Amino acid sequence: MFPEGIKPFRVDIPNISTDQLTRVTDVLHTDPESIRRSLLLGLSPETNSQITAGDWNILFAGSSFGIGSSRENSAEAIARNGFRVAAAESFGPIFRANLINQGVIPVTNEAARLRLENGENLDFDTLTSELPEGEKTILVYGGLPGYLTAIARGIEELPQKFIPERKAFPQTTVEKIISRLATQLLRQTYPDEADRCLQAGDTVILRPDLFVGYDVFWVHVQRVLAQHFDSKTNVDPRKIWLSWDHFRDSTDSRAVTAVKLVQDFWQAHPDTFIGNDGVYNQVIPRHLKPGSVIAAMDSHSDEFGKVPGVFNIPEGYTPFACALATGGLTPYTIPESIQLNIIGKLPSHTDIKDAIFNMIMRHFSEKAGDGAMFEIGGTGYQKLSYEEASKVFNAVTEFGGIGAIGIDPNPNVIDYLRRHGTGLNGWTDEDLERLFSRLLPETGASYRQSLTVNLADTIPVIVGPHTHKRVIPLDQLSEAIFFNRIIINSCGGSSLLDLAILAEVLNESSPVIHIDIQIADPLTRIYAERLGIITALREKDEWVRLADSHTCGPCLGSGAAVQEGEIVLSTNNRNYRTRMGHPNSEVYLASSVVAAVTATLGRAPTDQEIRQYESAILRAKAEVKAAMQQGLVLAG
Known part of the structure; x- marks a missing residue:
């Protein structure tokens, strides 16, 4: 497989996300050399310098390599740096597919990884032994464009033709x-x-x-x-x-x-x-x-x-x-x-x-x-x-x-x-x-x-920092977590109910830290305006800042992005390092309920402190449910 011999590069760190493989600012690169040179800048400048200056062909990584966003730039950057194999305990599923489409072999088989680690030069069949035949064929063509071109021209046949006619099964x-x-x-x-x-x-x-x-x-x-x-x-x-x-x-x-x-x-x-x-x-x-x-x-x-x-x-x-x-x-x-x-x-x-x-x-x-x-x-x-x-x-x-x-x-x-x-x-x-x-x-x-x-x-829980997989029940927090700011944010955390809960909680207690709101859906804003939620939030304008546009916002490191040294609580889904802003910051995740109560305290609440706002939460849920049932806004 490697006539020139094995030339490995190791980043044996678990849960390296595509945000660390390719920073959000680097997804804008369109020239091949800039794509190549951007690899792993989100992890560290030192790692980036090493990986882009060397002559490598096998990339060893930790578990859940390439989790998070679908950005294919990460897989392309790996391919453009000469890597023909990426070996890891596991891969983010979309990232794994992107590697294959770029012509890079993803290897998860433990025995094969150990043999590679020991310097054994394995052949293509061994490296791809656990891949489906269709994925092997894509790799034979050096990536997806060659393979689908061959199918479109009749050189290759549809892969389903070669799947046996099985007897019916559940x-x-x-x-x-x-x-x-x-x-x-x-x-x-x-x-x-x-x-x-x-x-x-x-x-x-x-x-x-x-x-x-x-x-x-x-x-x-x-x-x-x-x-x-x-x-x-x-x-x-x-x-x-x-x-x-x-x-x-x-x-x-x-x-x-x-x-x-x-x-x-x-x-x-x-x-x-x-x-x-x-x-x-x-x-x-x-x-x-x-x-x-x-x-x-x-x-x-x-x-x-x-x-x-x-x-x-x-x-x-x-x-x-x-x-x-x-x-x-x-x-x-x-x-x-x-x-x-x-x-x-x-x-x-x-x-x-x-x-x-x-x-x-x-x-x-x-x-x-x-x-x-x-x-x-x-x-x-x-x-x-x-x-x-x-x-x-x-x-x-x-x-x-x-x-x-x-x-x-x-x-x-x-x-x-x-x-x-x-x-x-x-x-x-x-x-x-x-x-x-x-x-x-x-x-x-x-x-x-x-x-x-x-x-x-x-x-109720709080999540993070730097990973969505570290989930801590509020009643198990060993020490208080203080925050500089709350972000009500984007497609995973700026629904009408999120806004209604925030408004009802702030109606009972004033915030003590700033709150940035990025609404993802214009229809949500229209509903919130008609229900008086936007007006109620704007009355707290000393503390609440509401973005005018409907974009990904801070979740993608734009708008009210996280600054150096900040500790932020956000309602979106992802908090990988560098995703929402400066790498030297901490982003925790939580529900809008936890976020709203946190805004009144400046720190993560206890379960009991959240229960004190139970009537406000119930009012918000009832208000939104009634609005949806009545269809106050109809969109064509």
Whole structure:
């Protein structure tokens, strides 16, 4: 495999995130050399100097290597620094796929890693022995562009053609969906082929219904198209939905250029979706048709799974560009599934974000969820509000998952989508009932884990710093944690209920530290204005600062970003070092309930101190529930 011999570089640190592999400012680089030289700057300048100045071919890393955001720049930077193998105990699932698409072999097999560590020069077959055949073939072609070009030209055949015709067996929801989709494409190409009964580990080619992207990554799609496909595309532009959200407020010339490309696309294709206000995963779900298959350039696109029957494939810019060039061809390796059965009701002094962090603490602090598809349902799930369901799906990446789909109908989600969107237009209750009946897994299907979570067991917690996997119950804090600032933030933590809870708590007690608010969804702002929440918060303007735009904001290190030396409590999902601002800072995470009470104390509260605001929390929940049921705002 290595005629020149093994030349290893080691970063044996667990949980290195893509924010540390590629800083948010570096995702704006489009020239290959700048991408190469940006590798691991977010970890340390010293490590960056060593890795970019050397002549390496194997990268050794710790567990959960590449967790977090989907940014493919990290995998590309590894490839451009000459690495042909990355060996780690485990990988972030999207990052692992990005490595393969860039032609880098991900090795997790312990025996192979030990042999490499001992200097043994292993061959390709040994290094890829545990990879599905489809992924091996991508690597044979040196990455995804060569492989999909070969399929589009008929040099290679669809991988599902070579999957044996198995006897029927009990399938998970995901296996059922992919079997149907893969067989459809197979028969379009080879009409006489029989149905395929697929299982976890099979690699197939699909053709999604929609391709969802956003500002800065669209410029990388254009770069890949120019490099490999002469900038030619072969997908109906109406199937390409772009949003201007991640870098909306940026004045960086590179961001301005990226945004201009999005705006040029909208101008050339005015009949497609135009996402010019709001973070994409907050706005787009209102317009998705039930049962759609989506390929999306972001890890937060897991949230699409709350829409009835919607199946989402999170991916990087290379598969996105390859799909646009080849008529939509998109590779997919079926993951193992985890059944997440949610029951019960939240205690009145908690919210769903507390429950999410409780799930991480009790079930997903290690590797249990890594690379899995989550099939979410249960009587408790069916009673969640639209906003609560959104947060559960949004957090699947933090569970370690690669995607999620709802398998039980949630009446609140369905009602919200009918009131505020267009995607369910023409869909009757009977239509949705038939859809969900097709989604049910078959009795006896094989799951990695079947997990039941009782919301009634939820306790208030605080999370961090620098990782979402260090979850501490408030009643177990060994010492007080004092904060400089609160951030109510972005797609995972600026819902209408988050704002209502904050306003009600601050109505009872004044804040003692500053609060920055970044609303992700313009519809949330309209509701908050009509309910008087914005007015109530602005009355505290000495302490509360409300951003005007609807962007990722501090969650992406922009806007009210975290400054050097600050200790901040935020309501978003991720707190990896450097993600939200200066590397020499500390970011903790919490629910809006914990954050609001913290604002009145300047430190993390006790469980009892939160209970003192139980009536305020209940008023906020009742106010938001009534507003949603009445549909005070209708969005077309």
